[in-house]
Amino acid sequence: MNKLIQWMRRLEGWFGLATAIFLAVGLYMSLISSPPDYYQGEIVRIMYVHVPFAQTSLLSYLVLFIGSIWYLWKKDSVIDNLSHATAGIGVFFTAGELVTGSIWGKPAWNTWWSWDARMTSALVLLLILVAYLMLRVFMDDRDKEARYAAILAIVGFIDLPIVYFSVEWWRTLHQPLSVSQRGLAISQEILIPLIVMTIGFYLLFTYMVMVRTRMLYLGHLLEAKKGRFLSQAHL
Amino acid sequence: MSRVKTLFYIRWGIILLVIFTIAVLGYQRYLRDVASLTPDQILEHPSNETVRISGMIQGGSLTREDDGLSASFSLQGNNRSLIVRYHGQDTDSLRDLKVVVVTGRMNTKTAEFEGEALSLVPNYGFVAVSYLLGILPTCLFLFLMERKLRLLYTEVKEAKLYEPEVM
Numbered sequence: 398m399n400k401l402i403q404w405m406r407r408l409e410g411w412f413g414l415a416t417a418i419f420l421a422v423g424l425y426m427s428l429i430s431s432p433p434d435y436y437q438g439e440i441v442r443i444m445y446v447h448v449p450f451a452q453t454s455l456l457s458y459l460v461l462f463i464g465s466i467w468y469l470w471k472k473d474s475v476i477d478n479l480s481h482a483t484a485g486i487g488v489f490f491t492a493g494e495l496v497t498g499s500i501w502g503k504p505a506w507n508t509w510w511s512w513d514a515r516m517t518s519a520l521v522l523l524l525i526l527v528a529y530l531m532l533r534v535f536m537d538d539r540d541k542e543a544r545y546a547a548i549l550a551i552v553g554f555i556d557l558p559i560v561y562f563s564v565e566w567w568r569t570l571h572q573p574l575s576v577s578q579r580g581l582a583i584s585q586e587i588l589i590p591l592i593v594m595t596i597g598f599y600l601l602f603t604y605m606v607m608v609r610t611r612m613l614y615l616g617h618l619l620e621a622k623k624g625r626f627l628s629q630a631h632l
Numbered sequence: 633m634s635r636v637k638t639l640f641y642i643r644w645g646i647i648l649l650v651i652f653t654i655a656v657l658g659y660q661r662y663l664r665d666v667a668s669l670t671p672d673q674i675l676e677h678p679s680n681e682t683v684r685i686s687g688m689i690q691g692g693s694l695t696r697e698d699d700g701l702s703a704s705f706s707l708q709g710n711n712r713s714l715i716v717r718y719h720g721q722d723t724d725s726l727r728d729l730k731v732v733v734v735t736g737r738m739n740t741k742t743a744e745f746e747g748e749a750l751s752l753v754p755n756y757g758f759v760a761v762s763y764l765l766g767i768l769p770t771c772l773f774l775f776l777m778e779r780k781l782r783l784l785y786t787e788v789k790e791a792k793l794y795e796p797e798v799m
Contacts, residue, residue: 421650428658428763438752439666442759446766489773493766500762504755601770608777615784622791 399475402614405607412604419597426590434587440504445590447497449598451519454494455561456602457487458522461529462554465547475614477543480550482609484529486602491523506570513569518560525553640782644775651767666754668733671709674745678738685714685745686733686753694728707734707745718747725750 427445434441464480467473498516499509510516529549536542564571583591668684690713693706703723706713716734718726726732733754736747 417647417650421654424651424654424763424767425657428654428759429661433752433754439754439756440758443762446762450766489769493769497762497766500758500765504758601774605774605777608774608781612777612781612784615781615788619784619788619791622788 399614401475401479402611405611409604409607409611412600412607416597416600416604419593419600423590423594423597426593431590432586437505440501441587443497443501444587445594447494447501448591449595450490450493450497452595453598453602454487454490454519454522455557456599457483457490458526458554458557460606461487461526461550462557465550468543468547469551474543474617475610477547478613478617479606479610480547481533482606482613484526484533484546484550486605486609488523488526488530490598490602491519491526494519495523511570513571514563514567515560515569515571518556518563522553522556522560525549525556529553636782640778647771651771662756666756668754671707671714671745672712673709674738675709675712675714675743678740678743680737680740682735682737684733684735684751685716686731687714688731689726689728691728694726696723696726700724707732714745715743716745716747718750720748720750722750 423445427442431442431445433439461480461483464476464483468476468480495516498519502511503509529546532546532549533542536545563569564573668686671685671687674683674685685707687707687709690706690708694703695705696703700723701721702717702719703726704715704717705726707716716736718734718736731753733751734745734747735749735751736745738745
């Protein structure tokens with residue numbers, strides 16, 4: 398068995414446990430113990446799910462980018478499984494970011510959607526990830542599929558800094574970065590639950606990547622086994 | 633049922649139990665710190681306890697005192713209106729036809745509400761929906777992935793590499 402898969406199998410349980418602890422504590426702080434915001438009132442609580450979704454969406458694309466470069470360099474099929482897994486999970490987190498952001502937008506800005514730089518670039522990120530997954534579904538040759546998908550992911554990376562810095566580069570409806578070189582624009586009572594939830598989401602992402610990578614690896618292994626069986630049977 | 637399968641369902645049972653506990657605690661906090669009564673409810677069941685009431689300030693009913701800390705207005709419910717004598721901060725934020733949440737006590741003798749604090753309309757439905765749409769699909773996604781992984785693992789173990797044809 399591949400070393401990376403073995404390593405994932407060994408550590409998966411610990412990551413799962415840490416995820417559960419951080420998310421349980423984070424949810425308790427977000428929904429119960431943290432105070433309402435002076436300006437936004439109770440709706441600030443949406444931030445504790447929306448921001449971690451957004452941060453994890455960026456992290457997932459970063460991992461996909463690194464995995465794609467790694468694959469083109471080493472041509473390791475398990476790294477390709479990891480990139481493929483990350484893209485699927487990235488779609489989930491980016492969609493979650495857009496949905497929770499839209500729900501927050503209605504009471505905060507009185508609109509479900511605005512074509513501002515942050516929201517549009519996040520939507521573009523989702524479309525790139527969907528295109529990546531579609532490419533993988535419609536190609537017949539597995540090597541070509543992995544290579545073209547990796548190239549697409551590397552080209553699509555250009556959207557990542559646009560998503561992150563859009564709120565600094567353009568003055569739009571979306572608020573600027575809360576943690577930047579200018580300092581911290583957020584009170585500690587709100588920051589702590591946000592950090593706990595974000596760590597929980599990062600751990601969740603890592604755990605999901607481990608599970609999904611192993612899932613894809615076993616799927617391919619099964620296909621290979623069945624293929625060999627058929628070829629032997631029809632000799 | 634195999635031991636691995638049993639442990640898998642026990643683990644998910646514990647996860648659902650923790651989520652359910654947090655949801656119950658969240659609902660209790662909502663009732664304690666967020667939920668408000670309508671003017672109709674407080675007029676039907678008047679009590680001396682401190683409560684929050686929410687409603688729209690009737691047009692033309694708002695009058696302010698010169699001290700900047702007192703105001704009175706009529707708060708419109710579904711069918712009935714309640715007179716509110718407010719004394720506290722933020723009287724500038726009071727406007728005709730604005731929906732407000734006032735914390736205070738009902739004066740059962742005068743049938744007027746004595747308000748002492750104003751707060752924002754909570755919009756808690758948006759909070760609840762965003763958590764439901766954030767957490768439940770995550771659990772479902774993870775559950776299906778883990779289940780699929782286990783099924784694949786069993787299938788790979790049971791799959792035969794080579795089986796000679798019967799002659």
